[in-house]
Structures are given as structure tokens and as C-alpha cells.
Amino acid sequence: xxxxxxxxxxxxxxxxxxxxxxxxxxxxxxxxxxxxxxxxxxxxxxxxxxxxxxxxxxxxxxxxxxxxxxxxxxxxxxxxxxxxxxxxxxxxxxxxxxxxxxxxxxxxxxxxxxxxxxxxxxxxxxxxxxxxxxxxxxxxxxxxxxxxxxxxxxxxxxxxxxxxxxxxxxxxxxxxxxxxxxxxxx
Numbered sequence: 200x201x202x203x204x205x206x207x208x209x210x211x212x213x214x215x216x217x218x219x220x221x222x223x224x225x226x227x228x229x230x231x232x233x234x235x236x237x238x239x240x241x242x243x244x245x246x247x248x249x250x251x252x253x254x255x256x257x258x259x260x261x262x263x264x265x266x267x268x269x270x271x272x273x274x275x276x277x278x279x280x281x282x283x284x285x286x287x288x289x290x291x292x293x294x295x296x297x298x299x300x301x302x303x304x305x306x307x308x309x310x311x312x313x314x315x316x317x318x319x320x321x322x323x324x325x326x327x328x329x330x331x332x333x334x335x336x337x338x339x340x341x342x343x344x345x346x347x348x349x350x351x352x353x354x355x356x357x358x359x360x361x362x363x364x365x366x367x368x369x370x371x372x373x374x375x376x377x378x379x380x381x382x383x384x385x
Contacts (some may be wrong), residue, residue, distance in 0.1 A: 220302025322357035343380035
């Protein structure tokens with residue numbers, strides 16, 4: 200269930216930024232935005248601010264920005280043409296349409312930049328759970344033990360342990376130096 204919620208939140212973030220891109224560029228070029236909707240289907244919440252109705256709709260798997268004059272065949276008075284999407288120059292219409300994907304691209308850049316700056320969490324050498332009766336249990340390992348050295352080589356991260364184990368040949372002895380977090384009878 201946690202994965203479903205995670206996917207919905209991630210998809211919602213992508214949708215929101217995509218539609219926000221269209222919205223901001225349309226407003227920049229003077230196009231009247233009639234509706235900014237997160238989701239589609241029946242509206243479950245809405246708020247009118249200025250000329251725009253902001254909505255949250257039932258199905259969070261999409262969204263839309265409804266622009267004034269999107270239909271070229273719509274009858275628009277000459278006084279309203281300046282605010283109409285279909286009466287904007289082709290370059291501006293192109294930039295409004297392109298703004299959604301560009302917003303998603305910029306969001307991806309920011310996310311990857313943050314990951315690059317903060318790094319990914321690395322697994323430590325502390326054993327999270329040793330199953331009772333397993334080979335590790337029989338060898339004396341217990342949940343919460345921290346591996347300090349493997350065959351006299353210091354290890355700080357689980358990647359170090361995997362690297363040392365990969366270098367061993369079948370039948371080689373393994374010597375571990377541990378820091379025990381619980382009494383031996385646990």
C-alpha cells in the first residue's frame with residue numbers, strides 16, 4: 200500500500216509542475232487561464248481567484264489548464280482577442296505548450312541536483328536482523344551486531360563487506376571483528 204501512495208504522490212508532483220508550467224507561461228503572455236485543475240473527473244474542491252478557478256478533481260492521475268480561446272472556432276470579440284490563446288502568435292502558443300514538459304525537466308534537474316548534493320543513504324555494517332537458526336546465527340552473529348573488520352580489513356559500509364566477500368575464494372575462512380549491541384543470549 201505504501202508503494203501505491205508513493206506512486207500517487209510522485210505522479211501528483213509531476214502533474215502539478217507540468218500544469219504549473221503551462222499556467223505560468225500562459226499568464227506571462229497575457230492569456231486568460233479559466234481553470235487550473237489538479238486531477239480530472241468530478242471536482243471535489245474549487246476556489247475562484249481572479250479570473251481563474253483552481254480545482255482539485257477526483258482522479259489524481261492527470262490535470263489540465265483550460266485557456267481562454269483554446270478552440271480556434273470559438274466566437275471571440277475583438278476586445279477579448281488579446282487574451283485568447285488561439286489569437287496569440289504561433290511562437291507564444293508553442294512556448295505555452297512546451298512549458299509543461301520543460302517544467303518537468305527542470306523539476307528532474309532540481310531533484311537530481313539535490314540527490315547529488317545530499318547523496319544517497321549507504322547501508323552500514325550493522326546487521327538489522329539475523330534469523331534464529333540461520334547459518335549466520337550458528338556462526339554467532341546477532342541482530343544489531345556491527346562488523347568492524349573482515350579478515351583484519353576495516354569496513355565502514357555494507358559495500359565494503361560485499362567487496363571483501365567478493366574477493367574471497369570458495370572455502371576461504373572469514374574472520375569478523377564485531378561490536379555487539381545486545382547481550383550474547385539475545
